Amino acid sequence: MAVFDDLVGQDQAVAVLSRAAAAAGEAVRGGRGAGMTHAWLFTGPPGSGREDAARAFAAALLCPDGGCGHCDQCHQVFVGSHPDLESVRPEGLSYSVKQTRELILRAAGAPTQGRWRVILFEDADRATESAANALLKAIEEPPPRTVWLLCAPAPDDLMITIRSRCRVVNLTTPATEAVAHVLATRDSVPPDVARFAARAAQGHIGRARALALDEGVRRRREAVLSIPRSLTGVGECVSAAERLVKTAEEEAAAATAALNENETTELRKLYGEGSTGKGLNRGLVRGGAGALKELEDRQKSRATRIKRDSLDAALLELVSFYRDVLAMQFGASVELANDDLRFDLDQLAKAATPEETLRRIDAIMQCRERLAANVNPQMAVEAMMLSLRS
Numbered sequence: 001m002a003v004f005d006d007l008v009g010q011d012q013a014v015a016v017l018s019r020a021a022a023a024a025g026e027a028v029r030g031g032r033g034a035g036m037t038h039a040w041l042f043t044g045p046p047g048s049g050r051e052d053a054a055r056a057f058a059a060a061l062l063c064p065d066g067g068c069g070h071c072d073q074c075h076q077v078f079v080g081s082h083p084d085l086e087s088v089r090p091e092g093l094s095y096s097v098k099q100t101r102e103l104i105l106r107a108a109g110a111p112t113q114g115r116w117r118v119i120l121f122e123d124a125d126r127a128t129e130s131a132a133n134a135l136l137k138a139i140e141e142p143p144p145r146t147v148w149l150l151c152a153p154a155p156d157d158l159m160i161t162i163r164s165r166c167r168v169v170n171l172t173t174p175a176t177e178a179v180a181h182v183l184a185t186r187d188s189v190p191p192d193v194a195r196f197a198a199r200a201a202q203g204h205i206g207r208a209r210a211l212a213l214d215e216g217v218r219r220r221r222e223a224v225l226s227i228p229r230s231l232t233g234v235g236e237c238v239s240a241a242e243r244l245v246k247t248a249e250e251e252a253a254a255a256t257a258a259l260n261e262n263e264t265t266e267l268r269k270l271y272g273e274g275s276t277g278k279g280l281n282r283g284l285v286r287g288g289a290g291a292l293k294e295l296e297d298r299q300k301s302r303a304t305r306i307k308r309d310s311l312d313a314a315l316l317e318l319v320s321f322y323r324d325v326l327a328m329q330f331g332a333s334v335e336l337a338n339d340d341l342r343f344d345l346d347q348l349a350k351a352a353t354p355e356e357t358l359r360r361i362d363a364i365m366q367c368r369e370r371l372a373a374n375v376n377p378q379m380a381v382e383a384m385m386l387s388l389r390s
């Protein structure tokens with residue numbers, strides 16, 4: 001089905017999901033919910049598209065044609081406004097038991113459109129123990145039309161009691177070739193740009209597409225990867241830290257603005273703005289203003305998350321750079337993620353020992369951990385820059 005077309009290099013998962021969606025459609029037509037698996041667990045490394053796969057599956061369940069990709073239902077799933085799809089992320093660093101209990105209550109309602117009620121639970125590995133216990137109870141006795149889609153890096157990240165009640169869909173990192181092929185054929189990206197983007201994104205299709213199509217994204221990548229060669233003194237380290245934090249903030253602001261605008265427009269449409277519309281909320285039917293406020297709150301907490309994620313992505317980019325350096329130092333014949341920067345890589349490979357390169361990678365990983373523990377970004381990144389230099 002069309003909704004699965006974007007899941008590049010995931011043939012096995014797509015086969016499983018298509019069959020399940022077809023069976024679910026049969027169950028709905030027969031007026032039954034029987035036979036449906038009510039809890040699914042999507043696993044795979046970062047960038048493999050766990051959430052994308054779960055969202056595509058949600059569309060396949062909610063679309064009357066099993067996921068055509070162009071009807072209203074499919075469209076609503078993808079912009080996040082479908083009334084029977086609830087997509088949740090942790091409010092802070094983890095899911096609280098309160099957030100989870102509220103969600104479980106909402107999940108228990110009957111589907112408004114008569115098909116399924118789907119809960120897309122992103123980062124399920126970030127549930128606190130008591131939240132996980134509440135979730136377990138909900139999954140053990142699901143209402144007949146409720147389907148839980150949990151996402152986590154690996155099955156081991158969840159309690160075995162939850163894991164054992166889910167059907168696991170494992171996603172893999174698609175090969176560079178597969179990603180490049182999709183960019184070239186579907187997005188009409190010139191082949192050499194497609195290969196560059198696929199390689200630099202290391203199998204992350206969304207990232208690859210952004211790199212291929214958005215000059216701003218390419219510029220930000222260049223800014224990040226110019227850091228290693230700029231660390232000649234303490235002052236340079238401090239200003240590099242400032243630049244990195246700022247670059248991540250810019251990237252986050254761009255991503256947030258695009259998402260927010262779409263959602264707000266959809267929500268306003270849903271509540272009938274424009275029919276009598278004058279003034280900011282005047283045209284919204286009853287409940288519209290409250291929903292808009294709720295959306296804005298959600299968008300605010302998402303902005304915080306995206307900012308954190310952007311900085312983390314920039315750090316992972318630096319890791320990929322030093323990994324390339326290490327590969328050159330060992331003379332390994334592997335594909336370099338940052339092949340376009342071969343000159344810089346070569347300079348660094350010659351100027352350091354493999355041990356030093358490993359120590360630098362460690363310093364970046366440590367910085368990631370400190371950021372995850374809520375250390376002030378500027379401070380954590382500055383400390384990292386200083387270790388990258390010496």
Ligand SMILES: [Zn+2]
Pocket residue numbers: 063064065066067068069070071072073074075
């Ligand atoms: Zn559809």
